[in-house]
Amino acid sequence: MSLDKNDVRRVAFLARIKVDEADLEPVAQDLNNIIGWVEQLAEVDTDGVEPMTGAAGLTMARRDDVVTDGGDPEKVLSNAPDRVGDFYAVPKVVE
Amino acid sequence: MSKLNELTIAQAQDGLAAGDFTAVDLAEASLAAAKAAKDLNAFITLTPEIARARAAASDARRAKGEALGPLDGVPVAVKDLFCTEGVLSTAASHILDGFVPTYESTVGRNLIDAGAVMIGKTNLDEFAMGSSNMTSYYGPVKNPWAGPAGEDLVPGGSSGGSAAAVAARICPGSLGTDTGGSIRQPASLCGIVGMKPTYGRCSRWGIVAFASSLDQAGPFARTVEDAAILLGAMAGHDPKDSTSAPHEVPDFRAAAQGGVKGLKVGIPREYTMDGMPSEIQALWDQGAAWLKDQGAEIKEVSLPHTKYALPAYYIVAPAEASSNLARYDGVRYGLRVDGDTLDDMYANTRGEGFGAEVRRRVLIGTYVLSAGYYDAYYVKAQKVRTRILEDFTKAFEDVDVLLTPTAPNAAFPIGAKMDDPIAMYLNDVFTVPANLAGLPGISVPAGLDKDGLPLGLQLVGRPFDEETVLRAAKAIEDAAGFDALPKYLGGQG
Numbered sequence: 185m186s187l188d189k190n191d192v193r194r195v196a197f198l199a200r201i202k203v204d205e206a207d208l209e210p211v212a213q214d215l216n217n218i219i220g221w222v223e224q225l226a227e228v229d230t231d232g233v234e235p236m237t238g239a240a241g242l243t244m245a246r247r248d249d250v251v252t253d254g255g256d257p258e259k260v261l262s263n264a265p266d267r268v269g270d271f272y273a274v275p276k277v278v279e
Numbered sequence: 280m281s282k283l284n285e286l287t288i289a290q291a292q293d294g295l296a297a298g299d300f301t302a303v304d305l306a307e308a309s310l311a312a313a314k315a316a317k318d319l320n321a322f323i324t325l326t327p328e329i330a331r332a333r334a335a336a337s338d339a340r341r342a343k344g345e346a347l348g349p350l351d352g353v354p355v356a357v358k359d360l361f362c363t364e365g366v367l368s369t370a371a372s373h374i375l376d377g378f379v380p381t382y383e384s385t386v387g388r389n390l391i392d393a394g395a396v397m398i399g400k401t402n403l404d405e406f407a408m409g410s411s412n413m414t415s416y417y418g419p420v421k422n423p424w425a426g427p428a429g430e431d432l433v434p435g436g437s438s439g440g441s442a443a444a445v446a447a448r449i450c451p452g453s454l455g456t457d458t459g460g461s462i463r464q465p466a467s468l469c470g471i472v473g474m475k476p477t478y479g480r481c482s483r484w485g486i487v488a489f490a491s492s493l494d495q496a497g498p499f500a501r502t503v504e505d506a507a508i509l510l511g512a513m514a515g516h517d518p519k520d521s522t523s524a525p526h527e528v529p530d531f532r533a534a535a536q537g538g539v540k541g542l543k544v545g546i547p548r549e550y551t552m553d554g555m556p557s558e559i560q561a562l563w564d565q566g567a568a569w570l571k572d573q574g575a576e577i578k579e580v581s582l583p584h585t586k587y588a589l590p591a592y593y594i595v596a597p598a599e600a601s602s603n604l605a606r607y608d609g610v611r612y613g614l615r616v617d618g619d620t621l622d623d624m625y626a627n628t629r630g631e632g633f634g635a636e637v638r639r640r641v642l643i644g645t646y647v648l649s650a651g652y653y654d655a656y657y658v659k660a661q662k663v664r665t666r667i668l669e670d671f672t673k674a675f676e677d678v679d680v681l682l683t684p685t686a687p688n689a690a691f692p693i694g695a696k697m698d699d700p701i702a703m704y705l706n707d708v709f710t711v712p713a714n715l716a717g718l719p720g721i722s723v724p725a726g727l728d729k730d731g732l733p734l735g736l737q738l739v740g741r742p743f744d745e746e747t748v749l750r751a752a753k754a755i756e757d758a759a760g761f762d763a764l765p766k767y768l769g770g771q772g
Contacts, residue, residue, distance in 0.1 A: 187646070191646075192642070195642055195645050195646045195649065196626075196642065197626075198645050198649060199601060199629070199641050199642055199645040200605075200608070200622065200625040200626045200629050201626060201629045201630050201633065201638055201641060201642065202626040202627055202629070202630030202631075203630065203638075211642070214639065214700075215639070215642060215643060215646065217700070217701065218593060218639075218643060218700060218701065219643070219646070221590060221593075221701055222590040222591075222593050222594055222656070222660075223590075224587070224590055225587055225590050225591060225594075225659055225660060225663050226659070227587075228584065228587055228662075228663050228666060230659065230662035230663060230665075230666065233662045233665050233666060234662070234665055235658050235661030235662050235664070235665065236661050236662075236664040236665040236668060236715075237492070237661065238478075238492055238522065238717075244521055245518070245521055245525070247518060259381040262379070262381055263377070263378055263379060263611065263612030263613070264610075264611055264612065265609065265610075265612070265613070265614075265615040266615070272610050272611055274610055274621055274624070275617070275618065275619075275620060275621050275624050276621075277620075277621050
């Protein structure tokens with residue numbers, strides 16, 4: 185499989201990364217080099233093999249479903265580039 | 280006696296205990312060495328106020344007979360991927376401009392609780408994505424070792440600044456992270472010890488996430504014993520990281536002294552790579568001979584899926600990165616680049632805030648996870664990962680530890696391999712398999728190449744058997760007697 189300009193435009197939108205129109209073609213070539221290289225995995229027989237989802241065979245730990253933190257808006261918002269009161273401020277989403 | 284910044288952790292501890300010098304003396308020596316070696320660009324932020332305050336507190340504890348242990352009063356450097364309370368934390372990315380965490384990573388907190396003295400935050404590849412430290416928004420790090428004609432070389436990556444700081448004798452130990460080799464490869468290229476523990480040994484909480492199923496924190500030091508001391512302080516169960524292992528932390532320092540008599544050491548035949556310099560093969564053979572001379576039994580083993588580890592990694596790691604890095608949206612912290620709409624603001628922020636390699640990996644990751652491609656790429660890679668783990672599990676039925684080269688080359692010139700991503704990725708060909716399988720690995724400096732540049736050997740062990748890895752590493756260290764010094768040393772001139 186190989187990516188063309190339209191694929192790159194779609195993937196860049198999904199990733200919310202601005203790619204200039206003039207860069208779509210070179211980025212497609214760059215990504216195709218890597219995608220072409222990883223496709224050698226098709227050679228590996230993986231019939232009946234379970235996908236590995238985590239290392240070291242650990243089982244997920246559980247804890248009591250209780251609130252252990254919170255109530256500190258100043259700490260949470262201390263790095264906000266823009267805020268209104270105790271809220272993050274962003275450009276208007278709904279007109 | 281050596282200069283204070285040149286001491287090992289064990290030597291510093293002895294001197295502090297004997298009252299030969301104070302923690303404040305050590306901190307000042309490290310800060311001065313960092314200043315003298317500014318040209319290396321190993322640090323993004325120096326933290327002299329924190330260093331002096333923690334050192335003074337350490338001296339006060341010691342004066343009262345309440346010294347905490349082997350790290351109390353010892354200067355360390357911290358990779359700028361660890362969140363540090365009240366200190367700029369950048370991941371070497373433009374997108375984290377001005378980000379000052381209000382919390383400390385668990386590993387960082389463990390080191391503070393052990394009395395360690397942070398002198399600064401070290402440079403790295405952006406979001407730990409790279410093998411040369413060339414992708415940092417804050418510029419490349421210079422390896423303290425120079426080329427035969429004096430060329431500037433890369434320190435490896437991604438933990439390039441942490442490796443350079445220890446190699447240049449700025450401080451005796453530092454923290455790194457290793458997702459595909461980011462501790463072991465720079466340790467090899469800088470002539471020091473670097474260890475990636477078993478996945479789950481150290482908490483990942485408060486470390487900027489790259490690929491969550493692969494990332495592990497680990498130590499850099501100049502001796503195996505020092506690495507064991509640091510790891511002992513870093514490790515331990517953390518309820519805040521659901522993948523942190525609820526295992527007791529053994530006495531790694533004592534374990535390292537165990538010797539290799541009767542140990543079965545595997546030599547994986549697939550780790551011989553086309554075009555690998557003959558001196559790396561020769562050093563590998565020499566390493567096996569050293570272990571044999573000390574009573575180990577050497578056996579050839581096979582890890583048949585080795586060649587598929589790197590391509591599998593370059594699906595799994597970008598996929599997890601694309602998901603993890605989705606949080607950098609310009610809303611809650613860091614860089615914001617305005618746009619007409621919210622979507623434009625996201626895209627502008629991320630287009631400008633991420634460097635070329637990070638953009639490349641996020642795009643690949645987004646692609647392999649997107650509808651219609653998920654099974655063909657991501658699930659396939661996760662199945663290949665199972666095959667790679669099976670190879671190791673089978674090999675460890677016959678042997679206790681594996682010996683391999685750490686990297687297929689010594690340090691290379693700054694700027695090399697930048698136009699060919701796959702050539703750069705190949706630097707991690709011997710280190711990536713241990714990440715995919717979650718196994719502990721260490722790189723130990725073992726010799727020099729024809730240009731006088733350091734080369735490391737890697738030992739890989741069973742899950743949660745860092746003790747055997749350290750024993751074998753100590754045996755290599757003892758036999759190699761590596762005492763060559765880099766060109767640039769902090770505190771010189």
